[in-house]
Each structure stands twice: as structure tokens, then as C-alpha cells.
Amino acid sequence: MLINRRQFLTSLGLSILAVQMPTLTAQSKLSPNTIIKPPRLRIGDTVGLIAPAGIVDDEDIAAAQRSVSGLGLKVKLGAHILDRYGYLAGKDVDRAEDLNAMFSDRAVNAIIAMRGGWGCNRILPLLDYTSIRSHPKILMGYSDITSLLLAINARSRLITFHGPVATSTWNQLTTDYLQRILFNGEAVTMQNLNIGDVQVELIAPGKARGKLVGGNLSVLSAMVGSPYLPSWNKSILFVEEISEDVYRVDRMLTQLKNAGILNQIAGFIFGQCTNCASGDEPNFTLMQVLQEHIIPLGIPAWYGSMIGHIKDKFTVPVGAEVEINANAGTIQMLDAAVNS
Structure with a gap:
């Protein structure tokens, strides 16, 4: 009877473990380096x-x-x-x-x-x-x-x-991109409508693929040296800015260059530099500054994507894999950024 009881308890324990195993296995296989997609939004959430x-x-x-x-x-x-x-x-x-x-x-x-x-x-x-x-x-x-x-x-x-x-x-354009990416889980291609002053200006031609990372340039440059920045290796860097003189944009890009960030990236997008002034003469234009920093990198790049302090803006997935086309000024998501 003792043997049978032990066999029963062993069998019971294995059965319980078997029920738990899918969860334990799934967690153990999730590498710390695995990128996680959040669940998509649904009406009523x-x-x-x-x-x-x-x-x-x-x-x-x-x-x-x-x-x-x-x-x-x-x-x-x-x-x-x-x-x-x-x-x-x-x-x-x-x-x-x-x-x-x-x-x-x-x-x-x-x-x-x-x-x-x-x-x-x-x-x-x-x-x-x-x-x-x-x-x-x-x-x-x-x-x-x-x-x-x-x-x-x-x-x-x-x-x-x-x-x-x-x-x-x-507005309609902003919510349209938001709904397609966050609700529908679409892998969209973001392309300017060239409305008003939002125009694409080529810095360097070409296509590139990589992880899309970036944001506000002054905030990003203030984070350099901290442990809170992602890997830049072969990434696509996007930035935007507001109310900064051109020399300050130059200073911040120089900070990214001196920190070894710019020479790691595979592509570059400057969204909008809203209300960015040239300052007193003599001066550089914003495009001259961008060309000086980016063209020597030999990577595709453009200015003017609908990213930043503007009414019509893209919803940009930070950490998602994309392909950019500088000639067309497009950001093509290679996969959905949310889980179904």
C-alpha cells in the first residue's frame, strides 16, 4: 500500500507540473533581450x-x-x-x-x-x-x-x-495613423502628405533597415551617458525639435557624434524642427548643419518627416524594425508593433 501511495503522489505531482509547464516553459524561453510587443487596443479598453x-x-x-x-x-x-x-x-x-x-x-x-x-x-x-x-x-x-x-x-x-x-x-490624420497601428495592428508605411510647410528634403539618398529609435533631440542628448538608452548599432535614428536655434541643433548633434552614436546608425530622419531660428548672422542653415553631420556617415537620410511638434503627426513605434527610403521619405514598418 505504501508503494502505491507513493506512486499516486508522484503521479499527482507530475500531473500538476504538467499543467504548469507551458507557463513555466514560456517564461524560461523569453530571453531578456527579446523585444516585447504590447497588446493592441480595442474599443472599450x-x-x-x-x-x-x-x-x-x-x-x-x-x-x-x-x-x-x-x-x-x-x-x-x-x-x-x-x-x-x-x-x-x-x-x-x-x-x-x-x-x-x-x-x-x-x-x-x-x-x-x-x-x-x-x-x-x-x-x-x-x-x-x-x-x-x-x-x-x-x-x-x-x-x-x-x-x-x-x-x-x-x-x-x-x-x-x-x-x-x-x-x-x-485630428483626422493623427488619429488615422494611431488607429491603424495601435488598434488594427497594421504594418503601415508612413509617408508625408506634403501639406503646408511639411515638405521632405533629401539629405542623402538610399534605403536602410534597422530598429527605429529616437525622439526629441534635446531630451535625447541630455540622456547621453546614462544607462537608459537603447543600443544604437545599425539602428534608424529619428529626431525632432522645437524652438531651438540652429547652433543648438548643431551642438546636440555634435554631442551624439562625440558620444559615438552617429557612427553606429544605419539611417537618419529629422522630423520637424518647429520654430527653429537661424539666429544672428553670420550663420549656417539647418540643412547645412544636417549635411555636415550626416553626409560623411554614408547613410540614407532626410529632413521633414511628420514627426514632432506639429498637428499632423505619425505614431512612431520605438524599437520596431523598419525600412526607410530617403528618396521617397518613407518609413515602412516590417511587422506589426502590437500583438493581436
């Missing part, structure tokens, strides 16, 4: 709104709720979204806690930052990157949110999205 940088008010929140609700989504507000601490939307620990809480909250399907400004770099050491990787979901924003997009892609290996913040102008 809940979006968490947070203020990780600059201050927001009740009017901002009301406008954001209208925009998000217009997409058929529900809204959950961060606990500290209306906090104020100097020019920041609350203390660092509280802004970080709102982001960590949204990722761990199973009722939240995506996270959108209310606005940029300044402050995201300050909370990078306070984020729980392990928990974020364990609870993958869409994170979107631009400008100062570049810090979060790059750090979470680098440390949690999660695809993030350089796109509208909650207080952006959610």
Missing part, C-alpha cells in the same frame, strides 16, 4: 492618463478625456495627475508611482502622457522596469516623454510609441 512631466489642469484633463473617449476608449486618471511641485506635475516619487501603478493595473490597457515639458529624466531611476516588462502595454507621448519611451524600450525591452500626448490636436 481603458487608457491611463498620467502627468510625468509638466503641470496640467482640469481643462487639460477634460479635453484629453474628450479626445480619448472619441476613440471609443475609457479613461482612468493617475492618482497624482493634478499635483504641483514647482514647475513639475508633482514630486518625482509620485509621478513615477503613477506610471508604475498604471503598468501594474490589469484594468488599464494603455498609458498616454498628458503633456511634455520637463521632468521625465528625473523619474527614470524610480521606475520598476521588471514589473513594466511583466505587464506590457502601450505607452505613448512625445517631446519630454522621449525619456520614458527610450528608457522603457532599453530596460524593459518593450516597444513604445512616439505619438500624440493627451493634450495634442487629435
Whole structure:
């Protein structure tokens, strides 16, 4: 009887282990270097709104709720979204806690930052990157949110999205790209409509493939030397900027060059440099500065993609594989950036 009892317990234990095995095996096979896609959005999903940088008010929140609700989504507000601490939307620990809480909250399907400004770099050491990787979901924003997009892609290996913040102008073109990429899971080709002043200017011809990384140039250059940047090897770097004199753009690109970043990339896209002045004479034009930095690299590059502080903007997947065509000014996603 003792032998039979042992056999029964052994058999029972093996049966339980067999039930658990798919989950354990799946987790053990997931390399720390594996890029994770967040689940796609669906009508009725809940979006968490947070203020990780600059201050927001009740009017901002009301406008954001209208925009998000217009997409058929529900809204959950961060606990500290209306906090104020100097020019920041609350203390660092509280802004970080709102982001960590949204990722761990199973009722939240995506996270959108209310606005940029300044402050995201300050909370990078306070984020729980392990928990974020364990609870993958869409994170979107631009400008100062570049810090979060790059750090979470680098440390949690999660695809993030350089796109509208909650207080952006959610017009037809912007929402069209957002819906196709985040809801439909399409691998889209992004190409300018050449409307108004948004025109493509070739820097160097050619095509290239690689991982798409980047964001706001001043935020990115301020992150150089930190442990929160992804690998640049054979990547496609995109940048955008607002209200910076040309000499400052030159200074920031020089920082990327001296840090060994530019000589690693396979392609370069400068989106929009909105309200960027030439400054006092004598001076260089922005294109002259871009040509001096980029042409010697021998990589395809262009200026003018619809990325940045403009009304009509692409939703750009940070960490996704793409093919660019500088002659046509196109960014072709090679795969969906979200899971079905």
C-alpha cells in the first residue's frame, strides 16, 4: 500500500507540473533581450492618463478625456495627475508611482502622457522596469516623454510609441495613423502628405533597415551617458525639435557624434524642427548643419518627416524594425508593433 501511495503522489505531482509547464516553459524561453510587443487596443479598453512631466489642469484633463473617449476608449486618471511641485506635475516619487501603478493595473490597457515639458529624466531611476516588462502595454507621448519611451524600450525591452500626448490636436490624420497601428495592428508605411510647410528634403539618398529609435533631440542628448538608452548599432535614428536655434541643433548633434552614436546608425530622419531660428548672422542653415553631420556617415537620410511638434503627426513605434527610403521619405514598418 505504501508503494502505491507513493506512486499516486508522484503521479499527482507530475500531473500538476504538467499543467504548469507551458507557463513555466514560456517564461524560461523569453530571453531578456527579446523585444516585447504590447497588446493592441480595442474599443472599450481603458487608457491611463498620467502627468510625468509638466503641470496640467482640469481643462487639460477634460479635453484629453474628450479626445480619448472619441476613440471609443475609457479613461482612468493617475492618482497624482493634478499635483504641483514647482514647475513639475508633482514630486518625482509620485509621478513615477503613477506610471508604475498604471503598468501594474490589469484594468488599464494603455498609458498616454498628458503633456511634455520637463521632468521625465528625473523619474527614470524610480521606475520598476521588471514589473513594466511583466505587464506590457502601450505607452505613448512625445517631446519630454522621449525619456520614458527610450528608457522603457532599453530596460524593459518593450516597444513604445512616439505619438500624440493627451493634450495634442487629435485630428483626422493623427488619429488615422494611431488607429491603424495601435488598434488594427497594421504594418503601415508612413509617408508625408506634403501639406503646408511639411515638405521632405533629401539629405542623402538610399534605403536602410534597422530598429527605429529616437525622439526629441534635446531630451535625447541630455540622456547621453546614462544607462537608459537603447543600443544604437545599425539602428534608424529619428529626431525632432522645437524652438531651438540652429547652433543648438548643431551642438546636440555634435554631442551624439562625440558620444559615438552617429557612427553606429544605419539611417537618419529629422522630423520637424518647429520654430527653429537661424539666429544672428553670420550663420549656417539647418540643412547645412544636417549635411555636415550626416553626409560623411554614408547613410540614407532626410529632413521633414511628420514627426514632432506639429498637428499632423505619425505614431512612431520605438524599437520596431523598419525600412526607410530617403528618396521617397518613407518609413515602412516590417511587422506589426502590437500583438493581436
